[in-house]
Amino acid sequence: MTHSLTALDLAEARDGLTARKFSARELTESYIRAVEGARPLNAFITETPERALTMAEAADQRLARGEGRPLDGIPIAVKDLYCTKGVLTTAGSHILDGFRPPYESTVTEKLWQAGAVMLGKANLDEFAMGSSNTTSWYGPVENPWRKQSERHSGDNRPLVPGGSSGGSAAAVAAHAAVAATGTDTGGSIRQPASYCGIVGLKPSYGRCSRWGVVAYASSLDHPGPMTRTVRDAAIMLRAMAGHDPKDSTSAPVPVPDYEAALTGDIRRLRIGIPHEYRADGMPGEIEVLWQQGAEWLREAGAEPVEISLPHIKYALPAYYIIAPAEASSNLARYDGVRFGLRVEGESLDEMYELTRAAGFGAEVRRRVLIGTYVLSAGYYDAYYLKAQRVRALIAQDFAAAFERVDCLLAPTAPSAAFAIGEQSDDPIAMYLNDVFTVPANLAGLPAISVPAGLSADGLPLGLQVIGRAFDEAGVLRVAEVLETAAQFRHLPAFIAGGRG
Amino acid sequence: MSTDRMIEGRTGKWETVIGLEVHAQIVSQAKLFSGAATEFGAEPNTQVSPVDAAFPGMLPVINRHCVEQAVKTGLGLDAEINLTSVFDRKNYFYPDLPAGYQISQYLQPVVGHGRVVLDMPDGSAREIAITRLHLEQDAGKSLHDQHPSLTYVDLNRAGVGLMEIVSEPDLRSAEEAGIFLRKLRSLLRYLGTCDGNMDEGSMRCDVNVSVRHPGEPYGTRCEIKNVNSVRYVMQAIEYEARRQVELLEDGGSVVQQTRLFDVGHGVTRPMRSKEEAHDYRYFPDPDLLPLVLDPAWVEGLRVALPELPDVKKARFVSALGLPPDDAAVLVAEQATALFFERVAAGRDAKAAANWVTGDLFAALNRLGIGIEQSPVSPEQLGALIDLIANGTISGRLAKDVFAEMAATGADPAAIVEKKGLRQVTDETAIAAAIDAVLAREADKVAEYQAGRDKLYGFFVGQIMRATQGKANPALVNQLLKQKLIS
Numbered sequence: 001m002t003h004s005l006t007a008l009d010l011a012e013a014r015d016g017l018t019a020r021k022f023s024a025r026e027l028t029e030s031y032i033r034a035v036e037g038a039r040p041l042n043a044f045i046t047e048t049p050e051r052a053l054t055m056a057e058a059a060d061q062r063l064a065r066g067e068g069r070p071l072d073g074i075p076i077a078v079k080d081l082y083c084t085k086g087v088l089t090t091a092g093s094h095i096l097d098g099f100r101p102p103y104e105s106t107v108t109e110k111l112w113q114a115g116a117v118m119l120g121k122a123n124l125d126e127f128a129m130g131s132s133n134t135t136s137w138y139g140p141v142e143n144p145w146r147k148q149s150e151r152h153s154g155d156n157r158p159l160v161p162g163g164s165s166g167g168s169a170a171a172v173a174a175h176a177a178v179a180a181t182g183t184d185t186g187g188s189i190r191q192p193a194s195y196c197g198i199v200g201l202k203p204s205y206g207r208c209s210r211w212g213v214v215a216y217a218s219s220l221d222h223p224g225p226m227t228r229t230v231r232d233a234a235i236m237l238r239a240m241a242g243h244d245p246k247d248s249t250s251a252p253v254p255v256p257d258y259e260a261a262l263t264g265d266i267r268r269l270r271i272g273i274p275h276e277y278r279a280d281g282m283p284g285e286i287e288v289l290w291q292q293g294a295e296w297l298r299e300a301g302a303e304p305v306e307i308s309l310p311h312i313k314y315a316l317p318a319y320y321i322i323a324p325a326e327a328s329s330n331l332a333r334y335d336g337v338r339f340g341l342r343v344e345g346e347s348l349d350e351m352y353e354l355t356r357a358a359g360f361g362a363e364v365r366r367r368v369l370i371g372t373y374v375l376s377a378g379y380y381d382a383y384y385l386k387a388q389r390v391r392a393l394i395a396q397d398f399a400a401a402f403e404r405v406d407c408l409l410a411p412t413a414p415s416a417a418f419a420i421g422e423q424s425d426d427p428i429a430m431y432l433n434d435v436f437t438v439p440a441n442l443a444g445l446p447a448i449s450v451p452a453g454l455s456a457d458g459l460p461l462g463l464q465v466i467g468r469a470f471d472e473a474g475v476l477r478v479a480e481v482l483e484t485a486a487q488f489r490h491l492p493a494f495i496a497g498g499r500g
Numbered sequence: 501m502s503t504d505r506m507i508e509g510r511t512g513k514w515e516t517v518i519g520l521e522v523h524a525q526i527v528s529q530a531k532l533f534s535g536a537a538t539e540f541g542a543e544p545n546t547q548v549s550p551v552d553a554a555f556p557g558m559l560p561v562i563n564r565h566c567v568e569q570a571v572k573t574g575l576g577l578d579a580e581i582n583l584t585s586v587f588d589r590k591n592y593f594y595p596d597l598p599a600g601y602q603i604s605q606y607l608q609p610v611v612g613h614g615r616v617v618l619d620m621p622d623g624s625a626r627e628i629a630i631t632r633l634h635l636e637q638d639a640g641k642s643l644h645d646q647h648p649s650l651t652y653v654d655l656n657r658a659g660v661g662l663m664e665i666v667s668e669p670d671l672r673s674a675e676e677a678g679i680f681l682r683k684l685r686s687l688l689r690y691l692g693t694c695d696g697n698m699d700e701g702s703m704r705c706d707v708n709v710s711v712r713h714p715g716e717p718y719g720t721r722c723e724i725k726n727v728n729s730v731r732y733v734m735q736a737i738e739y740e741a742r743r744q745v746e747l748l749e750d751g752g753s754v755v756q757q758t759r760l761f762d763v764g765h766g767v768t769r770p771m772r773s774k775e776e777a778h779d780y781r782y783f784p785d786p787d788l789l790p791l792v793l794d795p796a797w798v799e800g801l802r803v804a805l806p807e808l809p810d811v812k813k814a815r816f817v818s819a820l821g822l823p824p825d826d827a828a829v830l831v832a833e834q835a836t837a838l839f840f841e842r843v844a845a846g847r848d849a850k851a852a853a854n855w856v857t858g859d860l861f862a863a864l865n866r867l868g869i870g871i872e873q874s875p876v877s878p879e880q881l882g883a884l885i886d887l888i889a890n891g892t893i894s895g896r897l898a899k900d901v902f903a904e905m906a907a908t909g910a911d912p913a914a915i916v917e918k919k920g921l922r923q924v925t926d927e928t929a930i931a932a933a934i935d936a937v938l939a940r941e942a943d944k945v946a947e948y949q950a951g952r953d954k955l956y957g958f959f960v961g962q963i964m965r966a967t968q969g970k971a972n973p974a975l976v977n978q979l980l981k982q983k984l985i986s
Contacts, residue, residue, distance in 0.1 A: 083557045091556065103550060105557060212557040218786035247559050248788050326786050329589050332600020333554040337653070348651075352593055375591070375781035384783060 005030040006175040006497060010074055010232035013178055017063055017073045024063065024073025028056035028117050031075040031177065034496035035119050038176035041142045041494065043167040045080045046088050047120040055117040062115065071239050072115030077177035079168050080121035081128055082108050082223070083212040087118075091214040092126040092136035092164075095359025096340045105212025106244045107181060107223050114239040119177055123167030126361045127331065128188055128216040131433035133166025134420060135363040141166040143196060143417050144174040144492035148458030157419040159459070162192030162433075168226045169196040176496040179227040179236050183213060185220045186319050187413070187437025190449035193226055194412035194462030197451040197490060199479070200226045201233040202437075204469045205444030206251030208237075209244030215330040217323035218249070220441045230450060230480040234258035237472060253470050261473035262480045267301030269478065272405035276312040279414040279435050286411050286461060289453045293409055293463045296485035297478065305405050309397040312439050314390045319438040320431055321374050321387035327364075328371025334359060366427065395443045402468050407478050411436055412449040412462035436464065446472045448479045451488040460490065505673035507711070509745050514711045516741040517718055518677050519669035520733075522684060523662050524694035525638070525702040526569045532637050532661030533560030533603060540700050544654035552659040554598035559787050562587075566661040567791065568801065569693040570610050570635050573663055575802050576691045577630050579614025583795060587635075587788045591781040595653050596640035604664075606782045609634035610791060616667075616687070617810055618679045619828045628680055629668035638662050657701075663694065669708065669718065674734040674741075681705065681730045682832070683809075690808050690834045698729050705733050709740045711748065719744070720754040724768050727761050736761040740768045812837055820849035829857050835871045842878030843885070851885050859899065863906040875909045876902070884912040897921050897969050924970045930963075931979050933971065937962045938983060948984065959984075 005027050008016060016022055032049045052075060059073035083089050083101035090096045104112070112118070125135040133141040143159040143166075161170040165182030169192035172180050182189040184202035193200025201224045208223040215221060225236030238258050244250040273294055278287070294304040336342035336355030343354035360368065374383035401408065413433055423429045440447035446469070449462035463482060467475035506513040531538055534551035551558040574581050588606040611633035618626045640658035642651050665684065671677045685696035685703060696703050705728070710721035724740060727733045739761075744754050759768040807815070809831040816827035830840045830853060844852035860881065864874060884902060887893045893901060893916055904915045916922055924930060937959060938945050948955040963976050 089556070096556065099556070101555065101557070103555075103557075210557075211559050214556040215787075246561060248561050249786075325783060329591050329601055329781070329783070332591060332593065333556070333598060335593060335595075335600060337595045338553055338598060339555065348595065372781065375783055377779045377781075380781075380783070 006034050008178075009228040010178050010235055011229065013074060014071070014235070017059075018068055020063070024056040024059040024117065025053065027073055028052050028075050031119055034174075034176045035171075038171065038174050038494075038496040041144060041170045041174060041176075042139050043123055043141050043170040043174070043176060044077065044120040045090055045092070045123050045136075045138045045167070048087060048118050051087070052117050052119050055112070059115050059117065069113070069115035070235065071111060073117060074115070074178050075117040075119045076111065077119050077122040077168055077171040077180040078108055079124055079165050079181050079183055081124055081183050081214045081216075082181060083214065084108055084118070084121065087121065089121065089214070090138065091128070092124045092138060093334075093359065093361070093364070094137040094341055095334045095356070099340050101212070103212060106209035106246060107213065107240045109212075110242065111181070111239055116239070122165070122171055122177075122180055125164035125166065125188075126364050127214065127327070128164040128183055128185055128221075129327070129363050129367055130163040131187065131191055131430055132160035132418075132420070132423065133163040133192070134160060135163075135361050137361060140420050141170050142420070144170055144494035145195075145197065145417060145459055146493040155419075159417040160195065160420050160422075162195035162413070162417060164188040164192075165200075165226060166192050169193055169198060169200070172196070172198050172226050172228060173492050174494050174496050179225060179232055181240070182224055182226045183216075184222045184224055184437070184441065185216050185323060186434040186441050189222070189224050189226055190437050190447060190462065190464060191413045191433060193449040194451070194460065195417040197460030197488065197492065198226060198228055199230055199233050199448065199450055199483070200224070201237060201448040201472070201476070202440060202446065203237060203241060203472055204251070204446045206249055207253070207446070207470065207472065208240050209242070209247040209250045211244055211246040211250075215326075217326040218330060219326060220319070220323055222441065230448070230476055230483045231259060231262060233448065233479075234262060234476050237476075251470070256473050258473055258476050261477050263477060264481060264484070265301075266297065266478055266481050269302040269407070270405040271297050271302050271304045271478070272307040272401050272408040273304050274307050274309045274312065274401070274408055274410060276309050277410040277436050279432065282411075282414045283455070285455055286414065289461055290409070290411050290463065293452055293482060293486075296482060297409065300481045300485065302478070302481075304409070307401050307405060307408070309394070309401060309439070311390060311393040311397050315394055315439040315442055316431065316435050318387040318390040318394070319434065319442060320370070321383050322391065322442075324367040324371035325375050325384050326371070328368045328375065331360075331364070331368055363427070391442045394439055398439070398443045398445060398466075407468070407471075407474060408466040410464045410466065412464040413437070416455040416457065416459035416461055440466050445469055446475045448475050450479045450482050450486070452482060452486045453488070454490060460488070505675070506714070507741060507745050510749050512713055514741070514745045515714045516673055516737065517669045517710045517712060517721075518671035518673075518737055519708040519721075520667045520671065520677060520680065521706040521708070522665045522667075522681070523638075523704045523706075524573075524665060524688055524696070526566050526661040526663055527693055527695055528563060528566050528569065528661055530563055530565070531659040532563055532566050532635065534659055536659065538660050540702075542656055544652070544656060547656040548658065552598065552655055554600070560603060560785070562788065562791065563661065566635065567610070567793075569661075570633060570663050571793065571798055572691050572801055572805065573665070573688065573693045574611030574614065574633055575798075575805055576687050576693075576808055577611070577614035577616060577633065577665070579630055579633065580612035581793065581798050582608060582610055582612055583793045583798070584608065585610040585634075585791045587785045587791065588782045589785045592778055594639070594642075595651065596642045596655070596658065598640070598655065598658060602637055602639065603785055603788070604636035605634035608790075616680060616683055618676065618683055619813075620679070623824060626676070628670045631666040631668050633663050633665045636662050636664055669710075674737040677707070677737055678730050678734045681733060686809055686832055686834070690806055692806075701728060704728050707733055707736055707740075709737055709744070710754070711741050711744045719748075720756050722754065722757055722759050722768070724759045724761050725771065732761055732763060735766055736768055739766060743768065809834075809837070816849075820844065822849060822853050826853045826857060833871070839871050839874070839878050843881045845882070847882055847885050848889065851888075852882070855881055855885060855902075859902050863902075867906075875907075876905045880905060880911055887912055887916060891923060891925065891972065892916065893921055893923050894969065894973055896973075897923070921970060923972050924967055925972045925975060927975060927979065930967070930971050930975050931983075933963055933966045934976070934980055934983055937966055945984070956980075956984075
């Protein structure tokens with residue numbers, strides 16, 4: 001029973017709960033055991049089993065009364081960047097030691113209102129800065145997938161799950177959560193989704209409230225869902241989305257029924273194939289998969305069209321100026337004065353220095369330094385201002401493309417998952433993981449990663465669909481067609497409680 | 501430009517050049533970006549939301565009322581209203597700045613160029629240009645005197661909305677700076693956008709001072725930070741200008757620096773030098789969208805503005821016939837103008853002005869209270885003026901009645917009745933009193949008739965005394981003259 005329950009995707013679990021085939025409590029208990037079983041992955045920083053059971057019982061009562069809500073009894077993991085009232089919230093950082101927020105983030109509050117059950121707080125790169133989930137103060141997360149072809153050659157080192165929402169991706173992939181929340185600043189939902197063989201959706205900027213989500217780079221941070229299927233992403237997004245007056249950048253745009261948008265009908269849609277989405281050293285198999293994806297969409301009646309986004313090549317450098325600039329300011333509040341870690345010093349400045357030196361890891365320090373530098377007098381125009389101009393040009397590129405096409409298809413990442421420690425000594429190589437994901441963040445466009453195939457090593461590879469602002473429905477519709485065509489049924493080496 | 505404001509140095513005359521940056525706390529129930537209260541004097545850290553304390557994930561949301569207040573102030577300063585403005589972050593570390601940045605407006609303020617017209621003591625008007633007005637958050641308060649080695653932080657003020665109003669370097673003396681600040685405070689109070697209470701810190705001032713020989717380019721300036729009374733601003737300018745003149749005349753040069761005014765010693769001193777020069781790393785706050793105003797909304801605010809002091813003064817002069825000096829005094833404070841207008845309603849405006857600026861001001865001064873606490877209401881003062889106008893009491897006795905009103909708060913009619921001060925207009929009674937006096941002072945009557953005209957006043961005085969001042973002065977005059985001739 002345990003295996004079969006955790007093997008269900010969100011839509012299946014929801015339908016089973018509604019049909020009273022099993023209770024929310026049963027489902028939740030299975031997941032609590034799965035979370036325990038998945039501890040070797042280090043996907044959770046905090047487990048909240050008691051809270052999960054209390055929430056499940058409340059869901060059961062509503063279901064019994066026939067008053068079930070959209071996510072009633074669905075156990076999920078919450079990226080530990082979302083503030084959860086009374087529950088330790090770390091952002092993967094030492095500097096937030098002991099921080100229990102007196103408030104609940106808007107998105108998680110909406111999820112609880114929809115009946116979801118909280119299993120715990122998922123591990124992540126420190127302050128969401130990273131592409132491998134190796135920068136967390138709470139240790140790296142392991143990808144549940146392992147290479148297959150190299151089993152015999154002895155190189156079967158644990159792989160990164162991608163980042164920064166690596167704990168969320170690993171938990172969903174290993175069936176230790178039905179679904180999870182993630183955040184995507186430069187690819188932090190889509191890239192780990194690709195590495196872990198799951199679906200990750202970064203909505204439009206302003207679609208999901210940032211209120212109560214620990215800020216990395218405010219103009220680029222996007223909360224969004226991570227799920228096993230496109231349908232699950234549609235269900236989750238509907239619960240998470242909506243205008244929030246507490247977030248000035250939240251958009252007053254109605255939230256449609258995304259699940260109803262999954263018609264499978266993409267006939268006559270024009271799909272842009274942006275030829276700039278190619279990186280040096282990108283494996284040929286990713287190129288092949290991309291062409292395959294375009295072919296699947298053509299077979300479904302859509303029309304692939306070659307297009308150009310000429311400024312995309314500047315997206316990564318622009319991102320690595322704007323994001324650190326905002327981060328350097330956003331992270332100034334971690335000063336040891338009001339919450340979290342404090343290391344006493346002889347003077348105020350020394351307290352600041354000791355606290356922040358001890359509290360922040362190397363990658364966070366690197367980005368705070370970069371951000372401080374690019375905003376400094378004399379450098380602002382050359383770096384920050386120029387990067388903002390590039391950002392505007394990239395948005396124009398997309399706008400021009402969307403006059404010709406309805407959405408874009410591209411690879412999610414330039415590689416499959418790599419081994420833990422493999423790229424950690426070279427920050428530039430690490431940043432290159434984000435090369436295909438950052439453009440959608442800079443332009444604030446919805447983008448989804450769908451598992452589309454396996455690498456030669458037997459590792460999942462994702463394809464990405466990018467759409468017009470606030471056209472998540474269109475993006476989800478195309479993604480579902482891709483998902484159906486890809487028939488991705490593979491499971492990772494590690495499934496909590498065993499492969500059932 | 502008169503030269504009496506110049507500083508006389510060994511090398512000639514020096515002109516002081518002053519620009520002010522006034523931080524005016526916005527009258528608002530809630531803070532600029534959070535719903536926390538702003539009341540003055542609350543227990544420390546009781547008016548703090550997680551937004552004000554910069555807890556993780558908290559986001560600012562602009563308070564519409566504060567924007568309205570800033571726009572109203574801009575309109576009151578006859579300034580350009582920028583329909584699009586941008587909030588920036590000013591980054592620096594300090595424990596009373598919880599986020600590590602202050603949300604302010606740097607390149608695109610909500611209000612642009614404007615002006616303030618000063619009423620100079622010689623009766624002339626002088627226009628001071630306003631560079632800009634922008635919205636920003638206040639910081640919290642660091643308390644260094646609560647513990648020998650620790651600093652305490654009170655975040656009640658953190659996030660309170662401020663308007664920073666910046667003047668051009670158009671002021672030329674401490675006196676002008678004082679007139680400017682009083683005029684600006686008066687404007688803000690008329691508009692209801694800042695209470696102007698400098699002792700509660702609702703209005704604070706950074707003062708930029710430089711000196712030059714007339715006609716030369718601007719000298720190097722020093723900024724005196726956070727001066728919190730008009731008097732201190734004036735003292736600080738006097739001191740700082742002389743310091744710079746002495747420095748320059750001794751062959752030295754002024755170093756651009758930030759200074760503090762030491763109230764106890766009346767001197768300015770360099771601020772404790774922070775090792776590093778501040779680089780605030782301004783950039784647009786990504787948590788806030790640009791502030792976009794609807795022109796129709798701005799127009800609505802313009803139409804609804806109260807009558808401001810300059811316009812009111814002009815009306816007092818042209819419509820009420822008041823001398824400009826009186827009008828200027830009456831409009832300086834809105835409460836005074838309001839009081840005056842209630843006294844003057846349907847009455848002789850000049851008489852009303854005289855009573856308000858004369859006896860009433862004197863009484864309030866003596867009592868050490870403001871016009872809002874006046875023991876004599878405008879209606880009561882008006883009634884007193886009516887009693888004079890209709891001949892019930894004499895102008896002289898009215899002063900006594902007023903003194904009684906100020907002391908007891910009683911109505912003038914009641915005082916007149918109770919004390920029997922009603923003016924005697926009965927000719928027979930007055931004639932009898934005159935006869936009695938002239939009979940008693942027969943010698944002096946003879947002297948008067950021999951040519952000592954000065955004795956006329958003496959007779960009037962004696963008659964008024966005999967009637968306890970109640971005799972109608974005009975009748976006394978008329979009858980006395982007749983009797984002295986006959």
